[in-house]
Amino acid sequence: MERILITGLGVVSCVGQDIETFWSALMRAHNEPGLVPDPHARMPNRLLYVVTDPPRATDSQGNELSRTSAFAVQAAREALADAGLGDALDGAGDGIGVSIGTGVGDAGLFEAARAGGRVPRAADGFPFKTSGALAERFGLTGPNLTVSTACSASAYSASLAVQAVRDGLADVVLAGGADGYTRVGVACFNRMGGLDPVRCRPFDARREGTVFGEGAAMMVVESEEHWRRRGGRHAYAALEGAGWSCDAHHPTAPEPTGRAIARAMRAALHEAGLDAEDIGCVVPHGTGTPLNDVVESRVLREVLAGSDRTPPAVYSLKSMLGHTGGAAGGFAALTAALILSRRTAPPNPPLADPDPECPFPLHTGEPQRRAFGHALVNAYAFGGNNISLVLGEV
Amino acid sequence: MSGSVAPAFRPAPGETRAVVTGIGIAVPTAASPADLLAARSRLGAGQPRAGAGPDWFDPVSVLGQRGWKYLSPATRFLLGATARALAAARLEPGAYEDTQLAVAAGTNFAANPVLARFDAAVLAEGSDALSPAEAPNFSVNMPASHAAAKHGMRAFSLTLTNPVVAGLEALLALTRALGTGRAAAGLAGATEEMPDVPVRDDAGEGACALAVESEKGARERGAGALAEIAGGFCRFLPHPAETAASTQGSARLASALGDPLTALVTAAGRGAQGDPIPFIVCCDDPELAGRLTRYCTERCAAAGVTLTPVAGYLGGDGAFFSVSPLLQLAGLITEHGHGLVLGTAPHGNLAAVLLRPARPAA
Numbered sequence: 001m002e003r004i005l006i007t008g009l010g011v012v013s014c015v016g017q018d019i020e021t022f023w024s025a026l027m028r029a030h031n032e033p034g035l036v037p038d039p040h041a042r043m044p045n046r047l048l049y050v051v052t053d054p055p056r057a058t059d060s061q062g063n064e065l066s067r068t069s070a071f072a073v074q075a076a077r078e079a080l081a082d083a084g085l086g087d088a089l090d091g092a093g094d095g096i097g098v099s100i101g102t103g104v105g106d107a108g109l110f111e112a113a114r115a116g117g118r119v120p121r122a123a124d125g126f127p128f129k130t131s132g133a134l135a136e137r138f139g140l141t142g143p144n145l146t147v148s149t150a151c152s153a154s155a156y157s158a159s160l161a162v163q164a165v166r167d168g169l170a171d172v173v174l175a176g177g178a179d180g181y182t183r184v185g186v187a188c189f190n191r192m193g194g195l196d197p198v199r200c201r202p203f204d205a206r207r208e209g210t211v212f213g214e215g216a217a218m219m220v221v222e223s224e225e226h227w228r229r230r231g232g233r234h235a236y237a238a239l240e241g242a243g244w245s246c247d248a249h250h251p252t253a254p255e256p257t258g259r260a261i262a263r264a265m266r267a268a269l270h271e272a273g274l275d276a277e278d279i280g281c282v283v284p285h286g287t288g289t290p291l292n293d294v295v296e297s298r299v300l301r302e303v304l305a306g307s308d309r310t311p312p313a314v315y316s317l318k319s320m321l322g323h324t325g326g327a328a329g330g331f332a333a334l335t336a337a338l339i340l341s342r343r344t345a346p347p348n349p350p351l352a353d354p355d356p357e358c359p360f361p362l363h364t365g366e367p368q369r370r371a372f373g374h375a376l377v378n379a380y381a382f383g384g385n386n387i388s389l390v391l392g393e394v
Numbered sequence: 395m396s397g398s399v400a401p402a403f404r405p406a407p408g409e410t411r412a413v414v415t416g417i418g419i420a421v422p423t424a425a426s427p428a429d430l431l432a433a434r435s436r437l438g439a440g441q442p443r444a445g446a447g448p449d450w451f452d453p454v455s456v457l458g459q460r461g462w463k464y465l466s467p468a469t470r471f472l473l474g475a476t477a478r479a480l481a482a483a484r485l486e487p488g489a490y491e492d493t494q495l496a497v498a499a500g501t502n503f504a505a506n507p508v509l510a511r512f513d514a515a516v517l518a519e520g521s522d523a524l525s526p527a528e529a530p531n532f533s534v535n536m537p538a539s540h541a542a543a544k545h546g547m548r549a550f551s552l553t554l555t556n557p558v559v560a561g562l563e564a565l566l567a568l569t570r571a572l573g574t575g576r577a578a579a580g581l582a583g584a585t586e587e588m589p590d591v592p593v594r595d596d597a598g599e600g601a602c603a604l605a606v607e608s609e610k611g612a613r614e615r616g617a618g619a620l621a622e623i624a625g626g627f628c629r630f631l632p633h634p635a636e637t638a639a640s641t642q643g644s645a646r647l648a649s650a651l652g653d654p655l656t657a658l659v660t661a662a663g664r665g666a667q668g669d670p671i672p673f674i675v676c677c678d679d680p681e682l683a684g685r686l687t688r689y690c691t692e693r694c695a696a697a698g699v700t701l702t703p704v705a706g707y708l709g710g711d712g713a714f715f716s717v718s719p720l721l722q723l724a725g726l727i728t729e730h731g732h733g734l735v736l737g738t739a740p741h742g743n744l745a746a747v748l749l750r751p752a753r754p755a756a
Contacts, residue, residue, distance in 0.1 A: 040516075040517055041516075042516055042517070042519070042520035042521065043516065043520060043521035044521070060632075060633070094646070094649050095649065098630065102555075103533065103534075105534075105555065107505075107509055110506075110509065110510065110513075110590075110591065111509075111513055114510070114513050114514070114517065115517060119591065119592065125589065125591045125592065125593030125594075126502055126557040126593065126739070126740075126741065127502065127503070127505075127506055127555075128502065128534075128555035128556065128557070129557065129741055131556060131630075132556070132557065132630060132739075132741045132742055132743060135630035135632065135742065136630075136632045136633075136741070136742060139632065140630060141629055141630050141631065141632070141646060141649050141650040142629065142630070143627070143628050143629060144556065144628055144629060144630040144743060145554060145556065145563060145628065146554060146555045146556045146560070147552070147553070147554060147555075148534045148535055148553045148554070148555040149535050149551070149552060149553050150533045150534075150535045156552065160567070163570065163574070167403055167570070169402075169403060169627070182509075183513060183516055184509050184512045184513050184516065184532050185532060187512065187516045187520075187521035187524060188512065188521075188524060188529040188530070188532045190521040191521050191522070191524040191525075191526050191529045192526055192529050192530070193526075244549065244550035244576055245493070245548060245549070245550060246496070246497075246539075246542050246547065246548050246549065246550050246551040247543075247548070248492070248542045248543045248545075248546055248547055248548045248551070249543060250543070251530040251536060251539060251540070251543075252530050260548060263493065381535065382530060382533045382535065382536070382539065383533070383535050383536060383538070383539025383540075383542070383543075383551060384539065384542075384543075384551070385535060385539065385550070385551050385552075385553075
């Protein structure tokens, strides 16, 4: 089966708005949340991993894009340039597809209007226009999807991008995720008691919930044949497998046995044609939510057990970025691609009190440097929308 | 970019054939496919208005006494439509493994009124004014997730949100998942709640769902197929009204619409014995709908396939947003047993799904 490659990357994040700055920040292994950029946020916990100096963008009619869509446009510009797809940067990306995951979409536009005592304009009426904004800005007329499976959205969008390329519907798909701060999202998590009062600290025994972040992670997904034919510069990783599953259990709580997420992990390995011992690195979902981290740790141990080789490196990305919602799976896949291509897993921020119920060791202090071979990425969501991706070195 | 791409998805020879085995509808004035046809005959051949009274959906009679109090209207509508689709398909629990059953749903406005209401509460009183039981409804994937939980569908639950075309995209995603083995059967649908923003004056709300399974699976359990999903595509055409009206836009129109459409119908689209294909463009702009209808008809005619434009059903003018194109499919299935629906959004999203007549059982 032909390989599907990641040939370009772009980010807008709380720790950097280009790949090199982002990577350098991960290697420093320390970050703290700020406060929501919103004077109208009437809620006790206002922590957020904020994108400071956020990019702004308008559509072709001059309408201001939402924070989510503006993040996406900037990250996409970097990814397309990184892949050497200059035609698209000039607005002539005919045939290139777009597959974007987002949880809240353009909801921030409506919130800004309400806080200002205005009714959002009809032109802004549709609340999920990020994929369309990208298609319009870069002339991307290929297959176009917006996935909103909450916090697993951009891992699903990456999987659907791979499917589109594999089916021959496009040679290239811009895939990833974006989510900007929304007042209602943070307010709802306040009300549900789902936020940590200190920081996002997955796998720490004293964690009390997650802390949201924001940003965009974009990947250029391309068939290897097309990449070779056009003389592409570099490829970061291959997207080798995906496993989908649904808890069908509860609107917000994970199914406690973890059987559905185990099924997703095993399906991704199966699709990639790999065994558990082939996995050298894991970027878990790891939100800091008490039950999620325990269930995921237990299932990871179960699925990846049975090997006496070096245990996989586990990189807890949300301890640096917070939970970027619909962009989280995209950030995780992008980071896994960087880890594989640079053969370096950045050090995890130290945990004050590692949770014995989450027995995977998180390396701290120094990065792990080796050929990891293959990486497993997990993304889960409200409603039990689970997905695992397997990426491989190129 | 490369010219090597296949412009439209269609199952390869020997691949799983996906069929529709049940239709569920929950919109004002229509609770069944027959209602769709009756509504059109009552309203004439034009594009019927969506309309909605405040109490058109009675959750007790549709969903029972319990279990829906904290669900959003969009979730209730989708649960109503999916229950009706499963009943029509006689798809009982246990017919398939739960890990082989999936839900794919489109929506644009399922969370929009909820978000507006929550935001007003936060602005006025703070987050403590929110109901913890209702708080999860801020997430737009809740309708599909509740449908998956309600019907015990554990293969996956997918929510797509592109303007207007998300329901068609959900149907294509589920169809493709049958081909790749991610699911063996499931529900594809769309649901909308009345938007809180002035998108259009005649907006509608409600849901539509289709039970979809492999032809083989349907036959093995003795279910009749209503139509076969022959394929489809989703694309983006920037500035559709201007592009379709200008000669300068012809290359882009061909790339985004003409080429995938002709590839789709020439390979998979002929009705029985090459019958003309009933065709609906589901679009909010009558002038654009007319241009696209003519363009598609001419392009297909040049390729040797006859499209026969027919009047749209309820929501044919896109008033139910992502639900609208699925209502057109439901109407075509019921009235003709096959057909082609092209959905378009003002921003440029396009999607098409082609249905062909179900093959008679051997």
